[in-house]
Amino acid sequence: MGRVTEPVRDxxxxxxxxxxxxxxxxxACAVAASLAGRQTLHAGGGPLPVLALSLVVLSWLAFVAVAHHRIRHLHAPxxxxxxxxxxxxxxGCVMGAAVCGAAMLR
Known part of the structure; x- marks a missing residue:
């Protein structure tokens, strides 16, 4: 019997x-984080909007890390x-940014 080989993937x-x-x-996440920053500046600051903005930025940075990791692995054959x-x-990053953004609007 012959050996079965896996077909070449294109x-x-x-x-x-x-x-x-x-x-x-x-x-899109970067634009949302920028708009959150703009909203915080125009709202006059305060502890809650600044905290929410910080969490949005952290969520965006975490998403960038996940996306970069995935993009890097897509170069493999x-x-x-x-x-x-x-x-x-x-x-989780997207949902976290959405919840923090909604908290900023209140």
């Missing part, structure tokens, strides 16, 4: 599209799947 443009999606999402830990971290 990923096409899928890894590039995924990299672009991560970059767009990171840019056969990129690994997104781990559940990375997915939970990305969702």
């Amino acid at each position: 990923p096409g443009l899928q890894p590039e599209r995924t990299r672009l999606a991560w970059r767009r999402t990171t840019l 056969r990129p690994p799947l997104l781990t559940s830990r990375a997915a939970v971290a990305a969702v």
